[in-house]
Amino acid sequence: MPELRKDPLIGRWVIIATERAKRPIDFISPHHEQMPAEECPFCEGRESHTPKEILAVRHNNGSTENQPGWSVRVIPSIKPVLRIEGQLNRRGKGMYDVMNGIGAHEVIVETPVHIANMADLPVEQIRSALGATMTRISDLEKDPRFRYALWFKNYGTIAGAGQIPHSRSQLIATPVVPLRVKEELVGTRRYFEDKERCLTCDLLSQEQEAKARVVLDSPGFVALCPFAARFPFELWIIPKRHESDFSKTSPKELDDLAGMFKQVLSRLKSVLDDPPYNCLLHTAPFRKQHSKVGYWKTIEEDYHWHIELIPRLTRVAGFEWGSGFYINPTPPEESAKYLREAVISAEPVVIPTH
């Protein structure tokens, strides 16, 4: 059983993944080669190579579960970092806090075709994948053991994508609210108490006026390089309508968001020559009404969901680990300028055959 352990100094939770335990030799041995396309378990027609699907968007109405005919498919991770069965059993170990590693770990396969980068998918395909993510988050919220679901995406080996170059994202539901999200909740709450306004709404209006860090401005969303960007070409996508909860995005907004994703990822690919990247969603925690903690109460009025996109171009070294300070060698105004001026080809997506 994996274990969740709390750092007593700063309150950060760590997953001790006992079931995928690694010995020294595992770190020394050379990395595996990329898996050949004909063995990819995520491609259409190879459904029997994965666990049974949790959800699938089917374009072929006559098709059946765990068979071809889908356009997006959600499956349990074959190497889950948290286990779905069992009780949390929160307990102490002397001065330490610990609980069982209970949670959900799902993989959203974003295309039936063997394409690695979401940037190369058609907009409708991106929209379907985002829609399936919304459905899964709403479903996971019903499980009373969970407090949060983090959606994220790793593209490229450096960004942690593993050896299978097939576009997918992941969803991990956790029994505690992650520290990074808590810090944002505290920050936006403090601002709201002072001003009775949402920090992110204020930030958006200032950025739209200044324009220097804005990359794209659509009817529903702004893509910008944040003022205190930690990384070169770090980019956030923020909805214009104040909303704490991603799963309340309207169908029309989802169309817009899918187009924004396609645009932004294509520009990153063009400017930085297909860089590895991480992408993640920060949305409100589950059970907004029920917690007694102060910053929970007003979450709907002060928290504002957003997506963070981080190209992996620089190495994080001792100074960053030690301080929580980041050194960014590219001012966000310059990153934004490059991305605004990027030339992206309108050529049709290449469908590989295998």
Added chain:
Amino acid sequence: MPELRKDPLIGRWVIIATERAKRPIDFISPHHEQMPAEECPFCEGRESHTPKEILAVRHNNGSTENQPGWSVRVIPSIKPVLRIEGQLNRRGKGMYDVMNGIGAHEVIVETPVHIANMADLPVEQIRSALGATMTRISDLEKDPRFRYALWFKNYGTIAGAGQIPHSRSQLIATPVVPLRVKEELVGTRRYFEDKERCLTCDLLSQEQEAKARVVLDSPGFVALCPFAARFPFELWIIPKRHESDFSKTSPKELDDLAGMFKQVLSRLKSVLDDPPYNCLLHTAPFRKQHSKVGYWKTIEEDYHWHIELIPRLTRVAGFEWGSGFYINPTPPEESAKYLREAVISAEPVVIPTH
């Protein structure tokens, strides 16, 4: 002028290093080769290839500044992330907080000989380097613009060491207390308010009793793998005597610490086949008496300095960036066991010639 910018959501400061600004092409171009030993600017005899020294420990009493005859040498960084001259000029930019990128950035060259890993230095050499670090921290504290000095070490390209394999560490003095240190100050303060005891002292006594995570136990220090270790083989060195400030370490404790460093680094090298690593010091901030912030007042009684050692074996991916949650595939009890049982050779250090 580099700029310090504060993230409005969680209060994290970022250094926007305008003077070493990188364009997209800089990230795409291939990395440089390792610099050949005969060009290493840190080797004895090549003092004219570096900026003038700030401090040197000289074994040859007849030798003069910026000439051979030293065993440890401290110089300003040739690519400083913060500038030493100027005023902070704290100011607002609309809703954002910004100040000039003022600070000190020094390099501690830990040996006159071209050796890459501190693990391969004689204990006396490590002691000299730690002593020089103490002297520099105490000196930087006199500058009223600075609030903190972070000592750290990057070994290996993956850990951010650059292209020169010559053992050295760095010291960056900053005008703000880094977020990671602040979080520790808040955590230890909260514990002290509740128990009137130091959290780290309690942790040490529990760990010494349990033994499972202890790697080494010397008269003055304990080396252990922390209960909620973020990374495989993460290791902390903690002084047994309660002390918030590293620069108050006694000469006898410094002997002990140097021996502990040699032991621990040699064991990591043996068990993990010479892994890249980061190492960093968390000590009390400067000007403990003068700040009005609550957690400052009792810093001397509740904060406890320590060293964190992080072998760079796993990749940090989207989930970790998004959540502040870490997934550690090696339980710290197992890491500690491997390190305790490591066989380290007692052979003399090889001095390379060039």
